[in-house]
Amino acid sequence: MTAADAIAHGHYWLTAALLLIGLYAMLAAPNLIRKLMGMNVFMTAVIVFFITLGAKTGSSPPVLPDHHAQAQAAAYSNPLPHTLMLTAIVVGVAMTGVALALIIRIQQRFGTLDERELLRRLRE
Amino acid sequence: MTAHLPILIVVLPLAGAAAVALLGLRAGRAARGLALAILAASAACAAAALAAAVRTGPLRYFLGGWAPPWGIEYVVDPLAGGMATLVAVFALAAAVYAGPFVERLRPRDAGAFHAVYLLLTAGLLGIVVTGDLFNLYVFLEISSLAAYGLLALGGGRSVLASFRYLLLGTAAGTLYLLGVGCLYAVTGTLNMADVGARLPGQFDSPAVTMAIVLIVVGLAVKMALFPLHGWLPDVYTYAPAPVTAFVAGVMTKVSAYALLRVLFFVLGLGGAASDVLPVLGWVASAAALAGSVMALAQTDVRRILAYSSVGQMGYIVLGFAIGTPLALTGALLHVLNHAVMKACLFLSAGTVLYRTGESQLHGYEGVARHMPLTLGAFAIAAASLVGLPPTGGFFSKWYLLTAAFDAGRWPFAVVLAVSSLLSAVYMFRVIERAYLGEAPEPAPGTAPPGEAPAGMLAPTLALAAVVLLLGIFNEQVVSHVIAFALPPARGH
Numbered sequence: 333m334t335a336a337d338a339i340a341h342g343h344y345w346l347t348a349a350l351l352l353i354g355l356y357a358m359l360a361a362p363n364l365i366r367k368l369m370g371m372n373v374f375m376t377a378v379i380v381f382f383i384t385l386g387a388k389t390g391s392s393p394p395v396l397p398d399h400h401a402q403a404q405a406a407a408y409s410n411p412l413p414h415t416l417m418l419t420a421i422v423v424g425v426a427m428t429g430v431a432l433a434l435i436i437r438i439q440q441r442f443g444t445l446d447e448r449e450l451l452r453r454l455r456e
Numbered sequence: 457m458t459a460h461l462p463i464l465i466v467v468l469p470l471a472g473a474a475a476v477a478l479l480g481l482r483a484g485r486a487a488r489g490l491a492l493a494i495l496a497a498s499a500a501c502a503a504a505a506l507a508a509a510v511r512t513g514p515l516r517y518f519l520g521g522w523a524p525p526w527g528i529e530y531v532v533d534p535l536a537g538g539m540a541t542l543v544a545v546f547a548l549a550a551a552v553y554a555g556p557f558v559e560r561l562r563p564r565d566a567g568a569f570h571a572v573y574l575l576l577t578a579g580l581l582g583i584v585v586t587g588d589l590f591n592l593y594v595f596l597e598i599s600s601l602a603a604y605g606l607l608a609l610g611g612g613r614s615v616l617a618s619f620r621y622l623l624l625g626t627a628a629g630t631l632y633l634l635g636v637g638c639l640y641a642v643t644g645t646l647n648m649a650d651v652g653a654r655l656p657g658q659f660d661s662p663a664v665t666m667a668i669v670l671i672v673v674g675l676a677v678k679m680a681l682f683p684l685h686g687w688l689p690d691v692y693t694y695a696p697a698p699v700t701a702f703v704a705g706v707m708t709k710v711s712a713y714a715l716l717r718v719l720f721f722v723l724g725l726g727g728a729a730s731d732v733l734p735v736l737g738w739v740a741s742a743a744a745l746a747g748s749v750m751a752l753a754q755t756d757v758r759r760i761l762a763y764s765s766v767g768q769m770g771y772i773v774l775g776f777a778i779g780t781p782l783a784l785t786g787a788l789l790h791v792l793n794h795a796v797m798k799a800c801l802f803l804s805a806g807t808v809l810y811r812t813g814e815s816q817l818h819g820y821e822g823v824a825r826h827m828p829l830t831l832g833a834f835a836i837a838a839a840s841l842v843g844l845p846p847t848g849g850f851f852s853k854w855y856l857l858t859a860a861f862d863a864g865r866w867p868f869a870v871v872l873a874v875s876s877l878l879s880a881v882y883m884f885r886v887i888e889r890a891y892l893g894e895a896p897e898p899a900p901g902t903a904p905p906g907e908a909p910a911g912m913l914a915p916t917l918a919l920a921a922v923v924l925l926l927g928i929f930n931e932q933v934v935s936h937v938i939a940f941a942l943p944p945a946r947g948h
Contacts, residue, residue, distance in 0.1 A: 371626050378634045385641055423597045427626050430604055434619045441612045
């Protein structure tokens with residue numbers, strides 16, 4: 333693979349890097365909030381992936397200036413992945429909300445958010 | 457009316473959730489009544505849609521009038537209709553059973569409980585009827601989100617278990633979405649039928665391989681396929697019984713349905729899907745054995761049942777992996793049988809816990825003397841789990857075994873037999889204590905625990921009856937429903 337290829341595929345590398353960072357945080361971070369942040373990074377990776385899917389070199393935003401003009405689909409970037417990601421972002425927000433609610437309950441019940449400490453207490 | 461059935465199946469519980477949440481602020485009891493009425497209506501719609509699909513072919517509904525592949529389409533074919541009916545009927549049965557559990561909640565919380573419960577039902581029904589890959593992701597996450605909330609209702613440990621499930625489940629959903637993105641990049645469409653039509657000829661693309669791997673792994677986590685089952689035992693053990701029964705009964709099955717839909721209807725037999733099947737077969741064999749072995753090692757009855765679910769999920773995926781019509785018939789029949797028997801087992805165990813406060817194996821000593829009906833239901837469902845005739849479980853295992861031999865995959869047949877023997881051992885440990893064990897003397901001044909309230913007993917006994925009926929009428933179920941639900945045979 334040449335350097336130019338690597339740059340042209342930059343968004344794939346970015347997606348892969350974000351996925352791995354998120355996964356690492358979910359696995360390795362002991363604090364539940366950090367795990368949650370890792371999960372958010374993990375989801376962001378997919379959002380980046382979809383948004384870059386819709387982009388084309390030299391295309392303009394998908395807004396038709398004249399209502400009756402014949403649309404040249406090739407001249408515009410693809411808006412569908414972007415709208416899909418609006419939904420995915422909403423899913424992510426809802427997920428974060430539920431996760432934070434659960435974290436509050438865990439903090440109230442156990443008084444800690446450190447996973448090692450939680451597991452130790454559960455064993456007792 | 458028939459034309460609108462596919463959308464009604466989903467919209468009733470979805471809109472109902474909002475109505476029940478609002479009503480619950482004022483009147484918890486009325487909210488419960490409304491929720492039960494909505495679930496009953498949804499079940500009726502699903503059953504009507506199934507009947508129409510079997511009679512006249514798949515029902516299609518274009519959302520907002522936008523024809524596919526541009527718009528989202530809902531498709532109720534006999535497979536989707538059957539699953540939708542299963543989900544809706546189960547939702548109703550578990551909601552009826554939840555009565556005494558709800559009584560213990562504050563009235564406002566009772567409304568919220570039913571609203572979230574309806575959301576879970578709507579999400580699962582949506583997964584089943586949608587004909588759009590991205591829409592499936594949205595419903596997958598709606599059902600998961602609602603499930604995280606409900607499963608956390610069991611107090612301390614259940615909250616932590618639910619949080620860990622949330623992390624894993626969300627990662628799994630995200631992997632599925634990434635896989636769908638890869639398919640979209642290759643085909644430019646999200647409609648399942650359209651993707652299926654455009655995909656042949658593209659199977660050499662690495663993006664398609666990647667998509668298949670991501671989607672299979674994502675759905676495998678959601679259905680708790682060994683070795684990705686880590687979230688399941690804690691979640692099933694600590695959650696309230698009605699929620700566990702519903703989630704254990706149908707939620708993992710709906711993910712299995714999604715896998716079947718993607719592998720056989722979207723990707724089609726032949727091409728890349730065929731390379732996935734042998735791998736799935738070995739993973740499923742490991743699941744069937746490991747689940748049963750781990751169930752043997754447990755001392756909490758609910759944990760035995762949870763690990764047994766891991767094993768039984770292996771049977772279902774094994775059926776997918778063999779992939780012949782006979783094997784798929786067995787797998788689908790087992791989806792139905794396992795949903796009924798596992799829900800019945802969890803409801804019985806929940807009733808015992810409700811009456812005696814015991815879920816440990818040693819707490820089951822002689823409990824059948826005090827609660828003969830509950831334990832009778834437990835024993836019938838356990839017999840089905842082991843695969844004794846005339847219960848339903850015998851016939852689905854029979855189909856799977858025959859299919860394994862017919863396909864020349866005798867190692868799978870051995871796995872099925874060994875795993876069944878192991879399940880006989882772990883179920884017998886419970887039954888033996890319940891029936892032959894010596895009941896402890898009740899503490900002075902207290903009566904021994906009696907039979908459960910009617911609201912809990914009725915759904916449990918109804919499910920036990922269904923276990924037997926499924927065995928007796930298995931032939932009719934197979935020839936009148938499942939035979940229509942099999943995927944179209946394509947390019948062998």
